[in-house]
Amino acid sequence: MAQIIFEKQDLTWLEWTRTRHSSGTAGSFLKAYDDFGGRKTYYKLSNYHPVNGIVGHECVNEIIVDRLLSILGVEHLHYQLIHADVLLDGQVRETWLCASEDYKKPGESKIALDALYQSERLDRMETPMQFCERMGWKAYVDKMLAVDFLILNRDRHGANIEVLRDGKRRTMRLSPLFDHGLSLLFQCETEETLAAEDVMADKPVQCFVGSRSARDNLNLISEENRAFLRKLKSSDRKILLDGLDACLPRAWQDKIWEMILKRWKAYEDFCHQG
16 A cells, blocks of 8 residues: 555545644644445544634655554554645545544454543552553653653643453453654744754653653663664654655645654664663
8 A cells, every 4th residue: 555645636525523622733634434335443633723714734644653663663643645625614624534444353342541531540659650561561662752752742732542342352452653743843834934843852751651751751761672673763754754745734744754763863862871
């Protein structure tokens, strides 16, 4: 399956619903789905304003992070970027959206980590991180915190980590990492804000298992869980940004690569500090 569909598709039949937007940015994130052929496909749009239209590039971020996690060897949800017409508020709009398939296995149901934590924590003193460690999920959470530092993910709230349960088989697992749109330079909508952006700034983040600082959250990672399966190389720029000229200006691409590379080097320094 092609990761990017350049030929414009007619997706005006999709019905979009608004979702909670927890980043503090004005606008809405709209989602839709279909279940043709018995397989569920989920769609989402970048930041949408009723007057200004679709102004964000969060869907492109999903593709970039998808590629980054494939390079680093981290289990994650795969996305497809689609050039399409959609119908919003009675008006046809041309955009780039992303699609993903359902990652649940037959027989599995899902529950947000924050909901599971509230119902099954030992007592009020057990923190989300302690709960995850007790459940055997520390390695997963550690890798997630490292990833969220690399991309400055601002939106790892408790529903953006899902637990998949199979009552018949009595199994429970964490979902692949997903939903990375509110990361990288999602808030930069003009060349002026892009040029002024400090790619190493430690901006406030939502992190259910950690603090409001992506940098400080690195200190929660156990030393044995710091290394990725693979390392980022300068030549990976082509892999991360291949085919994005049609949907993301080159200035944004250059700045995003600068951000990822500098934060990767900072993470390597953290891992080697002893």
